[in-house]
Amino acid sequence: xxxxxxxxxxxxxxxxxxxxxxxxxxxxxxxxxxxxxxxxxxxxxxxxxxxxxxxxxxxxxxxxxxxxxxxxxxxxxxxxxxxxxxxxxxxxxxxxxxxxxxxxxxxxxxxxxxxxxxxxxxxxxxxxxxxxxxxxxxxxxxxxxxxxxxxxxxxxxxxxxxxxxxxxxxxxxxxxxxxxxxxxxxxxxxxxxxxxxxxxxxxxxxxxxxxxxxxxxxxxxxxxxxxxxxxxxxxxxxxxxxxxxxxxxxxxxxxxxxxxxxxxxxxxxxxxxxxxxxxxxxxxxxxxxxxxxxxxxxxxxxxxxxxxxxxxxxxxxxxxxxxxxxxxxxxxxxxxxxxxxxxxxxxxxxxxxxxxxxxxxxxxxxxxxxxxxxxxxxxxxxxxxx
Ligand code: SF4
Numbered sequence: 001x002x003x004x005x006x007x008x009x010x011x012x013x014x015x016x017x018x019x020x021x022x023x024x025x026x027x028x029x030x031x032x033x034x035x036x037x038x039x040x041x042x043x044x045x046x047x048x049x050x051x052x053x054x055x056x057x058x059x060x061x062x063x064x065x066x067x068x069x070x071x072x073x074x075x076x077x078x079x080x081x082x083x084x085x086x087x088x089x090x091x092x093x094x095x096x097x098x099x100x101x102x103x104x105x106x107x108x109x110x111x112x113x114x115x116x117x118x119x120x121x122x123x124x125x126x127x128x129x130x131x132x133x134x135x136x137x138x139x140x141x142x143x144x145x146x147x148x149x150x151x152x153x154x155x156x157x158x159x160x161x162x163x164x165x166x167x168x169x170x171x172x173x174x175x176x177x178x179x180x181x182x183x184x185x186x187x188x189x190x191x192x193x194x195x196x197x198x199x200x201x202x203x204x205x206x207x208x209x210x211x212x213x214x215x216x217x218x219x220x221x222x223x224x225x226x227x228x229x230x231x232x233x234x235x236x237x238x239x240x241x242x243x244x245x246x247x248x249x250x251x252x253x254x255x256x257x258x259x260x261x262x263x264x265x266x267x268x269x270x271x272x273x274x275x276x277x278x279x280x281x282x283x284x285x286x287x288x289x290x291x292x293x294x295x296x297x298x299x300x301x302x303x304x305x306x307x308x309x310x311x312x313x314x315x316x317x318x319x320x321x322x323x324x325x326x327x328x329x330x331x332x333x334x335x336x337x338x339x340x341x342x343x344x345x346x347x348x349x350x351x352x353x354x355x356x357x358x359x360x361x362x363x364x365x366x367x368x369x370x371x372x373x374x375x376x377x378x379x380x381x382x383x384x385x386x
Contacts, residue, residue, distance in 0.1 A: 007230030037064030037359025044368035059331035072317025074099035128165035200226035209264025286326030
């Protein structure tokens with residue numbers, strides 16, 4: 001664990017916090033959005049949120065793929081699972097997200113649908129090989145991080161000549177969503193908060209590199225610092241953002257240099273572009289319809305595309321009117337400001353998607369916010385977050 005311990009070193013954390021306190025301008029407000037749900041989780045898990053100077057306000061972004069799928073997509077997954085002969089495979093978090101009628105994939109499974117939870121897309125392929133009489137559908141979700149694995153899966157299925165396997169593609173793209181948060185009049189109409197800079201996604205950037213954010217930073221004049229998920233990564237990235245804001249700069253900086261390059265992973269990008277193309281539009285929960293913000297399967301792989309194999313037309317999804325997930329995902333509302341937070345909506349019994357995944361802002365606030373309010377400050381010799 002030595003490698004990890006280096007990034008949780010308490011004296012270094014205290015030095016970064018002291019530098020932050022020195023650098024923030026009293027009376028100013030630094031509104032920084034961490035796009036990625038992994039960062040939200042880390043901020044709360046390690047108690048960093050409470051250690052930051054009051055001038056720094058962290059705004060949780062829509063970077064949790066389970067949270068941003070609208071009810072209509074969950075309805076679609078449920079309808080697919082109810083299809084005779086289909087075995088629907090997806091990641092465990094999605095199973096508990098309620099659709100339009102407060103039913104979820106878990107409810108569908110309890111009612112007899114064949115729904116399987118997988119840790120890796122390869123398990124879905126293996127199931128198709130093992131059970132040739134079932135039509136195995138992998139309901140693929142995630143950002144640029146998980147898209148290469150799904151693309152490889154489709155190429156492998158093609159090589160194996162599987163006729164009982166298909167993928168329902170719901171992969172999303174990060175930079176277009178960030179642009180939309182800043183620019184889209186639709187998002188502004190829905191109420192969004194002003195943002196002074198972004199903590200850029202870590203795993204996504206390992207794949208796409210830091211370069212896609214350059215145009216975005218120049219065009220919209222917002223600094224971006226790509227950061228890792230450890231406490232020192234986040235504190236250093238926040239300090240770098242504060243310094244850029246103070247200097248009136250808007251550049252892309254890479255704090256996560258141990259994993260992210262400017263160009264990203266060329267092999268992963270190549271397999272994604274062989275298999276996927278851009279969707280013209282995609283609806284995100286809380287952000288509305290965003291142009292060119294998601295991937296679809298190319299025509300060359302249409303025989304493995306579940307959207308072609310099982311064409312479904314469903315009525316428009318209906319969000320629970322009491323749920324404030326949309327506003328939370330735009331950073332317009334803190335989780336605790338939702339009237340259902342911690343009462344009717346808890347991780348054990350979620351009403352909205354942000355309470356389901358551990359990367360969801362509501363789940364992070366509920367799990368770690370309550371704990372940190374109860375906990376006493378750590379002794380000086382302990383490491384951050386322990
Ligand atoms: S507390 Fe529950 S209902 Fe409210 S915004 Fe969060 S997830 Fe949605």
